[in-house]
Amino acid sequence: MPHVKPHPNVINNEPKNTSKKRHGLQNIVQLVQSVEETQDPIPTTIKGTLPTWIHGNLLRNGPGKFEFGNQHFNHWFDGMALMHCFHINDGQVTYWSRFLRSDAYKQNNEMNRIVMSEFGTLAFPDPCKNIFQRFLSHFEMKPTDNANVNFVKYKGDYYVSTETNFMHKIDPDTLETKEKVDWSKFIAINGATAHPHVDPDGTVYNMGNSYGMKGTLYNIIRVPPNKEDPDETLHGAKVLCSISPAEKNKPSYYHSFAMSENYLMFIEQPIKLDLLKILTSRMRGKSIDDCIYWDPKQETVFHVVNKHTGKVSSVKYHTKALTTFHQINAFEENGFLIVDMCCSDDGQALKIYFLQNLRKSGEELDEVFCMSEDLHDKELLDYGGFEFPHIHYDRCNTKPYRYFYGCGFGHLVGDSLIKMDLESKKLKAWHQPGLYPSEPVFVPSPNAEEEDDGVILSVVLTPMEDKGTFLLVLDAKTFEEVGRAKVSVNIPSSFHGTFNSL
Ligand SMILES: [Fe+2]
Structure with a gap:
């Protein structure tokens, strides 16, 4: 049962240009070190002036503990989920954090060693078991519930998610771990992405694989917006449609x-999961990351699904081999379906990203070869790759839009914040040597008129300064700093998050 964690490219995201913005690699170590949770809210020191209209919680999720006893996880993605909350109210910020009380966390803690396999770490059999039990344990394929990738929302409730079948419901105010939810109890899937899309009415769409008697399928999932019972979770979830992989035992x-207003686009890229290798991985003493490979000889295929009927278009849109992890936005305009995405197409599959805009009309052909358009000019190369894209989601998702935001990857992790203007293809950047900002989250100002009326929130890590982490607030229009809130604890690098307006 393959369960894969995110961003295998980000940590290998070595820019091919020699960027002016790069620094020494030794700094990175500080960004992936274990920390203690901060159970009680602590105040921060404000520099500048934070707008008083910002009222809510910036929630972040990422790995925060990388060893148990004398055993260490091999991979950044394997660290135990640490949830962070930056509570912003009346120009002040308080901070607290909690480890997700997943079964993986609890069992590892209890045994004081790693007992649950993660993406890049294979847990060894319990030395207390007899030889026969140890042999059998090699065949166990327990997916982890260490949901360290994102906060997601279903039916108004917050969950933390990775890409396995397990999520945990979370109290967004206290970060308390509540119910563990298993997708496979509701629909026949073995996992779901940590990047669902949401319609304005709260209907959520996601995708997940199934590995059953009928073979492997990619499935589009729809979760209704409303609860009939206050305690329900994913009840009413449905598989809207299923798509067969190009290679039966090697799904992408x-x-x-x-997602656009009327369509969902699944991008079948030539990053392949070798299911046979995965099934035998424990026996061979290999972790899941050993079972993924890039095949640049294969084309990338775009599958288009009607959101309302679940019908999969017979027209398949092909383009050259590329790798993509995060989509920026998609919309329909003048008979075109436009998909903006962060991707790499230079064959260095797990390395640097480029931005591309893939456009093609729905002509009645079985296969259409797509051409692409860069969304940026050469200036972006000064900042390395580009990842963690965000837009003004509530206003612009599925619609024509002008701005997107993200991190420049002049280093192995994000080391700049970038605002891209799609009209001019010019960028604005925030970059200070030695500082490592997280994914930028846009928060619109009250009574906003223009798309970029609001602020950008980002957690900035300071590996060269102990306990120097701060929440950065930029004016989204000018990309200039309006203030920062310094937190007197060390915080490791995190993946994704969201702003919960209060
Ligand atoms: Fe992601």
């Missing part, structure tokens, strides 16, 4: 998908 890995 996908980290997200695109």
Whole structure:
């Protein structure tokens, strides 16, 4: 049962240009070190002036503990989920954090060693078991519930998610771990992405694989917006449609998908999961990351699904081999379906990203070869790759839009914040040597008129300064700093998050 964690490219995201913005590699170590949770809210020191209209919680999720006893996880993605909350109210910020009380966390803690396999770490059999039990344990394929990738929302409730079948419901105010939810109890899937899309009415779409008697299938999932019972979770979830992989036993890995007003786009890229290798991985003493490979000889295929009927278009849109992890936005305009995405197409599959805009009309052909358009000019190369895209989601998702935001990857992790203007293809950047900002989250100002009326929130890590982490607030229009809130604890690098307006 393959369960894969995200961003295998990000940590290998070595820019091919020699960027002016790069620094020494030794700094990175500090960004992936274990920390203690901060159970009680602590105040922060404000510099500048934070707008008083910002009222809510910036929630972040990422790995925060990388060893148990004398055993260490091999991979950044394997660290135990640490949830962070930056509570912003009346120009002040308080901070607290909690480890997700997943079964993986609890069992590892109890045994004081790693007992649950993660993406890049294979847990060894319990040395207390007899030889026969140890042999059998090699065949166990327990997916982890260490949901360290994102906060997601279903039916108004917050969950933390990775890409396995397990999520945990979370109290967004206290970060308390509540119910563990298993997708496979509701629909026949073995996992779902940590990047669902949401319609304005709260209907959520996601994708997940199934590995059953009928073979492997990619499935589009729809979860209704409303609860009939206050305690329900994914009740009413449905598989809207299923798509067969180009290669039966070698489905593609996908980290997200695109959604326009009427269509869902699944991008079948030539990053492949070798199911046979995965099934035998424990026996061979290999972790899941050993079972993924890039095949640049294969084309990338775009599958288009009607959101309302679940009908999969017979027209398949092909383009050259590329890798993509995060989609920026998708919309329909003048008979075109436009998909904006962060991707790499230079064959260095797990390395640097480029931005591309893939456009093609729905002509009645079985196969259409797509051409692409860069969404940026050469200036972006000064900042390395580009990832963690965000837009003004509530206003612009599935619609024509002008701005997107993200991190520049002049280093192995994000080391700049970028605002891209799609009209001019010019960018604005925030970059200070030695500082490592997280994914930028856009928060619109009250009574906003223009698309970029609001602020950008980002957690900035300071590996060269102990306990120097701060929440950065930028004016989204000018990309200039309006203020920062310094937190007197060390915080490791995190993946994704969201702003919960209060
Ligand atoms: Fe992601």
